[in-house]
Amino acid sequence: MSSEHKVCFEPYNKEINVKDGTNLIRAAMDAGVHINASCGGEGVCGKCRIHIEEGEVEGGLSERVSQEDIDKGVRLACKANVTGDITVRIPSESIVDESALLKAPPRKTARIQEADLDELKEKGLFLPPIEKFYLELPLPDTQDHLPDVTRLVLHLQIQYEEHRLQLNLDTIRKLPDILREEDFCVTVTLERAVRKKSKTRITNIQPGNTTGRNFSIAIDIGTTTVYGQILDNLTGEVMAQYGVFNGQVSYGEDVISRLVFAEKPGGLDTLHKAVIESINKILTKLVKTAEVACDEISSITLAGNTTMTQLLLKVNPRYIRRAPYVPAATLYPPVRAADLGMNVADHVSALVFPQISSYVGGDIVAGVMGSGMYRTEKLTLFIDIGTNAEIVVGNKDWMACAACSAGPALEGGGIEFGMRAQKGAIEDCSINPVNLEPMNLTIGNVRPKGICGSGLITIAATMFELGIINNQGKFERELDTKRIRDREGIWEFVLAWADETQIGRDITLNEIDIENMIRAKGAIYSGCQTLLDEVGLGMSDIEQILLAGGFGSYIDLEKAMTIGLLPEMDPEKVIYIGNSSLMGAKMSSLTNQIRRDVGDVTVMMTNFELSETPSYMDHYIAALFLPHTDVNLFPKLKARMDENSRLRAEADDNE
């Protein structure tokens, strides 16, 4: 039942296609239609009454709606789901002056890019570094005393033109008995070298023909969460996926507290073991779900930030957090996964994505590689938004990168009612420009508990466009609504009244929250500007944006441009690549080209320490406004705001 239905909103005559089962408030939000609704969708406030003129909806009933009204087609939008084509009339109390409303463009989230295997296959790049070959070797006899290894290598040359092969002692140890298990019929696992000129390794020998079973693991080691996928090397298919909290969370929530813990006696070992345990949990789940035997796994590719990588590899990360912030290494050699403590067969090697610097790590490199940024001619801006935001600008010919400390605001941290993007978080919002009543959309359509990052951006942008806050993020004190108030000297806007929430308190957004958000977006924007500046380019030169990280999948792009988090550009050119670290690890498991190219890419990427780049502070200070000191950087917004001013002036004149 993934069919779509047409919803027409009257009196605006606005049509939108939505998926079967879509909540009607969400449909309205996506259509850019405002309905008063601050309770987030549990029918508590009862404000979102609408009238179904044609068709039927599922639900939408409530004791707050009389039987008489029900019979007339009245429903609560927040409790109604679309199950067929309908026409909905917005009641007069929700109606906004149409001309004003239409200036706000409809909600636009980033196009989601899946790892594009078909493209790889077309280009002949779908060549997993691990391949299996079946051999029926001639038996040794009195005329042929070739040693076992020589026999194997010779026939790999003859039958498959595989040259420059090497095997380690473990493989040699297995060989004599396995060769004789099925009369010298064996399957050989080859692992291509990371370096082009290096040798191909024979990593495993199995009796009989097992070429049909060849699997890889891709792992993203996030500071908070570890995700894994099991891949079929023959098809590229993701057979299963699983995530767990990074076991290191018990020893500190963020990177810095992990670094501090690692310096305690035994701390490094504890953190190393904790993440290995998390990985092992994932491995257990993945092989079980995918119905794969543990020894059918041929390789593990991992990506994580610099600290996560050094903790994974048990390389003392002490100097990462001390000036001048030096990581141990950029490239790490492949290591035996079992030596790190992973529950896989001895022959499995673990390959870890290289680092650029202490704060631009393998997760970012994985994103650059996996997204194909390193192969495009388009001038690309890659942003992984988090407490530390990492930025890469460039294309296949050059790249510059930097990390900036954005602070946790965009993840809901340092915001009074901020929260992670979990159930009950206000993730989207529309405000009636006339009476300033909000329409809150929460994750899970439940009563609100707080505000998550994407909600924060949308609310701030909406308030800014409606003139509720000025370009410094301060409330217009004179506006006629009880929602704007001074609480103990701090001005705030009430998004939901206590009785509409899950927490029994008014959920508000205050000026300090907005200031924190402005600092965060300012740090990121000015980071991008600084990088471009250093290479003699400007924001307007950017041809596409790649957004990575947990944040970003549901962000309203126009709103993000409105607050000056992203440079202004066609939203079509913004691509959400999600967990870029996991995607990179996956793509690297499936195409050896990435593993070969990544060394060159790390050499090509110029890292800027923003704190030591003189222009950064100027850019940062200029970016501490909505959207920016220089509003000419945001011409579309400027035009919209000029138009809004004109409309507002007209309205005032009409009054």
Add this chain to the structure above:
Amino acid sequence: MSSEHKVCFEPYNKEINVKDGTNLIRAAMDAGVHINASCGGEGVCGKCRIHIEEGEVEGGLSERVSQEDIDKGVRLACKANVTGDITVRIPSESIVDESALLKAPPRKTARIQEADLDELKEKGLFLPPIEKFYLELPLPDTQDHLPDVTRLVLHLQIQYEEHRLQLNLDTIRKLPDILREEDFCVTVTLERAVRKKSKTRITNIQPGNTTGRNFSIAIDIGTTTVYGQILDNLTGEVMAQYGVFNGQVSYGEDVISRLVFAEKPGGLDTLHKAVIESINKILTKLVKTAEVACDEISSITLAGNTTMTQLLLKVNPRYIRRAPYVPAATLYPPVRAADLGMNVADHVSALVFPQISSYVGGDIVAGVMGSGMYRTEKLTLFIDIGTNAEIVVGNKDWMACAACSAGPALEGGGIEFGMRAQKGAIEDCSINPVNLEPMNLTIGNVRPKGICGSGLITIAATMFELGIINNQGKFERELDTKRIRDREGIWEFVLAWADETQIGRDITLNEIDIENMIRAKGAIYSGCQTLLDEVGLGMSDIEQILLAGGFGSYIDLEKAMTIGLLPEMDPEKVIYIGNSSLMGAKMSSLTNQIRRDVGDVTVMMTNFELSETPSYMDHYIAALFLPHTDVNLFPKLKARMDENSRLRAEADDNE
């Protein structure tokens, strides 16, 4: 006191220079002068009376010599040592017809070749694979955030032009702290790749300047004994040397019994651990003697036969002793010595000499490499004599090799009174051609206990030349001496009477012993012939012989040629290289060229399985005579024997 003295033997007027302290019987033997003496040198038989005409000797007194005789200068030669220039008159009872005697050339042992470091140094080949470099790195600062590894590698490039470097995770783990221990002043240990195109490995990092301390270990893993040397990589000097019994001896004396034991449950592991324990004993002793810290050892090079190598590396040797006798591998990759259980630092790699086949192993390859055979243009015959004799013929352009089962005769096995070359073994012998009285020389100049290999060869050759045995090794029954007798149907020659021995029994050599010896020498000689035959050459083409193994250092070369063990050639061209396995391991530790070349040499060496080479059996049967069916292969011997016959005929005529 290593001065030399001149000894003149009358009435032959034969002079010889001997070292101070040399036993007078040995001096006579080396001069080719016969003195009746069957007791081996304890003055028991009292037959070796001689008369000191000029000068003085030390000792030589006995209750068997009267004071009157002593005053006249009479001494027992076996108890007298040379301490100054002397003239010695042989008493009439020992005198042999001079003309006959002179036909037997003086004793000639092989020139001993020491590993020739000077030659390597001259040729610029003294380049140990392990080198150390001292670096004073610039400190990281706000303008220089290079990762630690990058900094190190960059400055190795800049300061020492070292390119293509790699390091493993263990080294990376150490780096951050060690760099900062002495303000980024460090010593880096580099290990050259075995393959020319492969990368140089950074194996260790130490704080400060430790370039003066750089040591290697060379190990020979013999079936019976394990020997080790500790080498100074800067000078090539052997700082200490030590040997122990191979701990595997408890589980079987020879290769075959080890192979059988390895198939028992846990057998392979037991044997593996036993040899590692032996190696560790040697390591402990070596580092203590040389006053080297364990972590100053940079590499270990080992050589052993194929079975010893597989047991060392814990590679199942099951198929070595089963037709068609297939070893697991020829080349083994370098492995971490600590992973094998050796008591050395983690960064030390163990390199094992490659094998050619199941019965031509790394000990032989080490000999070919270490002796320089693989670099000479001379057509060379390399023989390692033992129960299994390994033979290599060829030069720098081609080589053929084979192993033949000689049986233990030449090591004293299967000989009624045979023994190893230990104290009390008759190692040399002269026989009075007239009365057939022997002059026995024992190791340690003590009463005889038995006969060792070199003694066996000398006795058989002497008997053959004197016509005591015929070319089939059968005694001339008619000879007039009680020393030749039939004991329970087996003909034998009494070398020492019961009361002259340590064992209280007559020590004899019988026809079965001689037959066993003939089989042994026949197997070796025909092995050489077969190899040459297969490449279209003959014995007369051989330009030099390299003798390896414990056997051979004291072998009388002319005698070995007389029995047809060695092809006839100028004894000057026979070189004794001793423990060629240890020498090869040592040379390989000191010159990387050997490690690089050895792969090509193993490919170049053609292995012949003699049992499957049709001509071998013919050659073998022809070699079961003294010296050979075709006496024309031994022209010098033929001339000598013809002359002896003529002399004997003349003597008969004169009677």
